[in-house]
Amino acid sequence: xxxxxxxxxxxxxxxxxxxxxxxxxxxxxxxxxxxxxxxxxxxxxxxxxxxxxxxxxxxxxxxxxxxxxxxxxxxxxxxxxxxxxxxxxxxxxxxxxxxxxxxxxxxxxxxxxxxxxxxxxxxxxxxxxxxxxxxxxxxxxxxxxxxxxxxxxxxxxxxxxxxxxxxxxxxxxxxxxxxxxxxxxxxxxxxxxxxxxxxxxxxxxxxxxxxxxxxxxxxxxxxxxxxxxxxxxxxxxxxxxxxxxxxxxxxxxxxxxxxxxxxxxxxxxxxxxxxxxxxxxxxxxxxxxxxxxxxxxxxxxxxxxxxxx
Numbered sequence: 203x204x205x206x207x208x209x210x211x212x213x214x215x216x217x218x219x220x221x222x223x224x225x226x227x228x229x230x231x232x233x234x235x236x237x238x239x240x241x242x243x244x245x246x247x248x249x250x251x252x253x254x255x256x257x258x259x260x261x262x263x264x265x266x267x268x269x270x271x272x273x274x275x276x277x278x279x280x281x282x283x284x285x286x287x288x289x290x291x292x293x294x295x296x297x298x299x300x301x302x303x304x305x306x307x308x309x310x311x312x313x314x315x316x317x318x319x320x321x322x323x324x325x326x327x328x329x330x331x332x333x334x335x336x337x338x339x340x341x342x343x344x345x346x347x348x349x350x351x352x353x354x355x356x357x358x359x360x361x362x363x364x365x366x367x368x369x370x371x372x373x374x375x376x377x378x379x380x381x382x383x384x385x386x387x388x389x390x391x392x393x394x395x396x397x398x399x400x401x402x403x404x405x406x407x408x409x410x411x412x413x414x415x416x417x418x419x420x421x422x423x424x425x426x427x428x429x430x431x432x433x434x435x436x437x438x439x440x441x442x443x444x445x446x447x448x449x450x451x452x453x454x455x456x457x458x459x460x461x462x463x464x465x466x467x468x469x470x471x472x473x474x475x476x477x478x479x480x481x482x483x484x485x486x487x488x489x490x491x492x493x494x495x496x497x498x499x500x501x502x503x504x505x506x507x508x509x510x511x
Contacts, residue, residue, distance in 0.1 A: 249334035252344055252382040253390075255459045255495050256303060256311070256328075258416040259430040259448045260467070260475050261392060264344040264380040266330045267305035270501040275301040275315070276494045277470045284486030292490060299470040317470050324471050326350035334382060346378040352473050369400035372473040376414075386420040394432070396477055406442075410477050411435040424454045428461070432476045439477060446479045450493075461493040 253263035256273065267273055277299040281292030289295060301315030309330040316323050332345035352372045358365055373396070380390035392414030401408055416430040428450045434440035448465035466481030468474070468489050481487035 247336050249336070249344065249382045252334065252380050252388045253418050253428075254426065254452055254454055255461075255493075257461075257493065257495075258390065258418065259428050259450045259461065259463055259493070260446075260465065260470055261414055261416060261430055261432070261472070262326075262328065262346075262348050262376065262378060263416075264330065264346045264378045264390060266309060266311050266328060266346070267303055267497070268499075268501075268504075269305045269307050270499070270504075271305045272498040272500055273303040274496045274498070275299075275303065277301070277317075277491070278493075279319075279465075279468050279470065279489045279491035281489070282481070282486065283488045283490065297468060297470070315471070317474075319468060319470065319474060321355040322352050322471065322474070323355060324350055324352040334380075343379050343381045345380075348374075348376040348378055350374045350472065352471055365400070371399050373397045374472040376472070387417070389415075389417045391415060392432075394472065394476065396473055398473070398477070405438055407438050410437070410439045412476050418452075426452045428452055434476070443477065444479050444482060446475050446481075447483060457497045459493075459495045463491050463493065465489050465491065 251265075253265045255263065256265050256267065257263055257275075260277075279297050281289055281295030283291050285292050285295065297317065297319040299315055299317040299319075301313060303311055303313035305311050311328040312326065313328070314323075314325045326349065328346060328348050330344065330346045332341060332343065334344045335341040350373070352374070354370045354372070375395045377393050378390060379392075380388060382388045394412040394414055396410045396412070398406075398408050398410070412432050412434050414430065414432045416428070418426050418428050420426045430446070430448045430450075432446045434443065434445055444466065446465065446467040446469070448463055448467070450461045450463035453460045453462075466483050466487050466489070467479040468481070469476070469478060481489065
């Protein structure tokens with residue numbers, strides 16, 4: 203376990219160290235120095251649209267909502283394709299998650315959601331502390347800290363059993379590191395730690411570590427292909443459960459992003475997606491689903507500026 207802890211810290215440490223150092227210049231003429239500084243500022247450009255939404259597929263992306271932007275998300279997962287014609291190949295069964303996300307600033311977001319799966323409530327905080335940038339102050343990646351808490355509100359099978367509130371909680375922490383290599387390709391690494399206050403058996407691990415690898419390939423101006431994979435680091439959880447693998451086709455239409463997806467996991471938040479997944483692609487345990495996100499801009503001044511131009 204110490205080796206796993208150390209490996210996770212290395213991922214975090216390496217991500218923070220990816221900040222590039224600025225180049226310094228000197229000029230005896232103050233006017234020329236001012237002009238050079240102004241030229242450098244103009245040449246600097248932040249990378250935009252590393253991903254089209256705040257999710258790659260199910261896992262979070264490095265994208266954050268702008269200040270005073272409100273996003274409404276609907277996530278829907280049907281049953282497995284191998285459930286047969288009687289269940290219309292999974293379409294008769296479904297789970298849903300509704301969520302709201304809000305930009306307190308351009309870099310700091312908060313969100314809440316509720317999933318029908320395990321009747322789970324969740325909330326998160328997301329902070330972007332580094333943004334990919336070209337020019338005089340080059341920064342090769344965008345980096346985001348993410349933390350969430352999930353509450354399982356299922357009633358116990360035994361009515362006489364009393365489950366304490368804290369035992370229903372699960373915590374997730376992630377460091378999201380992404381780079382947009384060109385207009386078409388973006389890749390992201392997501393070192394992940396999940397802590398469960400209550401586990402099913404004594405053999406289960408309270409602390410689970412995973413590494414997420416995801417990417418986006420732009421197909422046209424408004425469509426893209428996304429892939430997402432979470433690898434469980436060696437341990438009891440990795441031996442008992444399966445790694446989550448998902449693919450999606452994304453369509454952007456105005457303020458909406460619409461994703462059609464296939465995954466071997468029914469989970470729509472980290473604790474279910476990563477730690478409780480039993481689906482096998484090779485066995486036909488494939489869930490079809492979709493995500494819809496709608497952006498509402500609540501900044502009146504930004505709307506007025508947009509009307510001027």
